[in-house]
């Protein structure tokens with residue numbers, strides 16, 4: 001995965017040189033963002049990071065993936081607010097599937113807030129199924145907590161996954 005060209009955008013592995021831009025988008029897009037150090041730790045632990053940039057070089061979005069035994073865990077997927085709704089999320093998910101298949105993994109697991117319908121819609125449209133709920137998983141406003149939906153995409157043996 002080095003500089004895969006998609007018309008006006010390209011994918012590349014996330015490196016420490018990307019982290020200032022990644023952390024800036026993270027703060028814009030999430031109420032409870034990861035810190036720059038969270039991304040740095042992920043890369044230093046050997047997790048996969050993927051950046052999606054416009055051909056001009058502007059960072060559009062990114063994802064972070066952690067392989068666990070036989071499946072990939074999608075830890076973070078984010079598109080900068082002004083680029084949302086134009087297929088960048090789908091492009092990053094497709095790359096997550098490609099990388100996971102390359103590692104001969106069986107599927108992708110993720111957690112998502114039920115209060116994030118845009119993300120839930122994206123994952124459902126892509127073929128993820130809700131397989132459970134983790135109680136009080138996320139921080140929420142007023143020092144309260146929010147459950148997480150646990151969703152899984154199971155790869156088909158033939159390689160013809162939904163929305164690929």
Ligand SMILES: CC(C)(COP(=O)(O)OP(=O)(O)OC[C@H]1O[C@@H](n2cnc3c(N)ncnc32)[C@H](O)[C@@H]1OP(=O)(O)O)[C@@H](O)C(=O)NCCC(=O)NCCS
Pocket residue numbers: 029030077078079080083084085086087088089090091111112113116118119121122125
């Ligand atoms: C969730 C997120 C990654 C989706 O990325 P995106 O680039 O906007 O998504 P895409 O353009 O690829 O669109 C995928 C689907 O989401 C839908 N969608 C996109 N923008 C939307 C909006 N403003 N309102 C409702 N649905 C929307 C699209 O309609 C599309 O589905 P459709 O083709 O059936 O209509 C992005 O909104 C984001 O980064 N949000 C903030 C961070 C976050 O919540 N990350 C997920 C944490 S689990």
